[in-house]
Amino acid sequence: MMLKSNNDTKRIHREYLIQLGKKYGTPLYIYDFEIIKNQYIKMIQAFNELDTFQVYYACKANTNLNVLKFLKNLGSGLDTVSIQEVKLGLKAGFYPKKIIFTPNCVSLEEIKQAVILGVRINIDNLSILEQFGGAHPDYPVGIRINPHIMAGGNTKISVGHIDSKFGISLYQIPHMKRILTNTGLKIEGIHMHTGSDISDIKYFLQGSQVLYQTAIDIPNLDYIDFGSGFKVPYKQNDQKTDLSILSKSIVEKFQNFCKSYGKKLTLILEPGKFLVSESGYFLVHVNVIKQTTSTVFAGVDSGFNHFIRPMFYEAYHKIENISNPNGRFRFYTVVGYICESDTFGLNRKIAEIREGDVLCIKNAGAYCFSMASNYNSRYRPSEVMILNGKDFLIRKRETMKDILKNIIEIPF
Template sequence: MQAKDLLQLAEQFGNPLYVYDAEKIQSQYNRLTKAFSKVDKLRINYAMKALSNVAILQLIKEMGAGLDTVSIQEVLLGLHAGYAPDKIFYTPNGVSLEEIEEVNAMGVQINIDNLSILEQFGTKHPTVPVCIRINPHVMAGGNTNISVGHIDSKFGISIHQLPHLLRIVENTKMNIVGIHMHTGSDILDIEVFLYAAEILFDVAKKFKNLEFLDFGSGFKVPYKKDDIETDIEELGKKLSKRFNAFCTEYGKDLTLIFEPGKFLVSEAGFFLAKVNVVKQTTSTVFAGIDSGFNHLIRPMFYGSQHHIENISHPKGKERFYSVVGYICETDTFANNRRISEIKEGDILCFRNAGAYCFSMASNYNSRYKPAEVLWINGEGHLIRKQENFEDLLKNQIPLPIAAATV
């Protein structure tokens, strides 16, 4: 997309505004499937927690993907978007047996990540096809909050608990059809991924009737000019060869599954915000925008970097700015960042705003959530309206008059 397109959308739909480029999502999907074209059975399950707008789910469904979900609400959204139940994988963490049983009744593939629920579910439903999520104890990812495969992680069944796992499966006669792992996000070194894959293969050998192996995702995308990223093509070449060899050893062609979220939608997203005020202090120039961590929390929560451009005056002289929000907290998007000279009323564009941005938005300070627009075939289509005051009050119940007197 070009700056003029983004400015036109901001004028048309207002700001703050999230914009998603359908063509970029498609190209990322094609890139991943091409990298693993040597695998006979490949399945891509989009990790919808990254961006769960129904229109985005429908777009990705048309590309041929399934869904990776982590809650019953995500499952319901997937079904609403038109996904068949057998195209949806459900990988929760810390949920009740009742929620898992409710999702199972919908015909969705269940993935269980702890021994307690595994034993309870297997005892009650021994014939249901179940996937098991293991923890390979591999530290990987760009931030501790998104590194989920290490020894202290709450996710998955430890590989050191494999004897207990096998005993539960034997005692319940469960129908185990898949093994799953996910080590974290922003994994750059493909050798780490390949190392974890060998652990997954070793565990898979313990089960006789598997149908698939789920390798999760966590591929790193570039966040700034000349930034490094996961070499998907090299990973595809090496892992495909090793996976095919394992299938030969196993005696059966298994399905290779990935769960990309950020990889598919991060670079497709743009967040547009207007500059409310330029504030000079003794040492800093602040550019205060009409947004805050209520709309984009990743820089504060993960320390993530989003490239920021002044698309209103892209060729202006660069100066150093600290870009901050309007929330009554310290909500700094960038410190002393070189940006083309900013004036009040300019539109700033945040790149890589497709993943874990709107999906983590809130109404903190009673601010409205922004609109979302999908850019497809050269046109912008509104896929979520900006909230209004009625939305804030929608589920609130006023205090009865009789109870208001104390």
């Protein structure tokens, strides 16, 4: 499949967003699939010097089946963290060996399901490694290493430090090797992931050295998986991971390692947010303007039940008033309808907001709908995709029937 990037792609015009809000109702997630395609192509082109490079989409960012199918058709593999994501990937048409299953703190029984499904597996602790080696010595697996690197935009998304629950510690490598010897288990890959929202490439380079030091003593590997964590811009002039510098820093060292190792290996990266974050728009309707002694609140028809990142990670997402873009700028705190502290943006400078206006929250493609819930018994919203200039409903808005469908009423 010949991939061409549309460098002239522009963000969806606000009038089209308003039209979609009227057509499908709010709150509403909208994804521009052209942006997803362009981000995928940027990744491929950045590493085009390496003929064994592969992208595996980290689908926990957005698991809508249509997103998975679209990326599969572009040529991507799939990074999964639960057996349910594995099954979604298979339903989307991914070949089993193009799916990597990297769970943590799951039972051996869940990993055995992945064996039955035939996907690649990364194991991240010694206990499961030993049990797996005893039960399935002939099924090759990958090893997730904890490189002891603190990286990421927030402590909650820093997963490669020494006290993280993820990965097998560097200090446990001798024990790991003894397990491999005792069980005869074959290791096909070495994996790491240090965190998310990483703009400084030094953390990727530090991690790569850890992987090389570990891999050099393990024979017959097929791949080295650097994970991901690339930062995307959330506001004007925001920092982002420079892929061109990253690729130049990684490719040469990787090729040199392969020469030392005596075998050409596959280099895998697992971008999630990088591929889908900027494609997403979240539309909300302004229910009420409420002023206190010191604050003007714009209360909307959504909350952290739909969009938890600002509350959970203190994440910044740009908010625009697309109904009144030329209004006089004022300062607002944009809040939701959940019955506790529920803030999308604190003291933001936004074009004058009126009751009935539609606000657009940017960078809504990653870790937004996928983290949505029914808290306060609220319905989860619709999702719409834009592809080739047309809009398609790809998830229906929930109803009371969805809230009740798994409830079993007991007569009293």
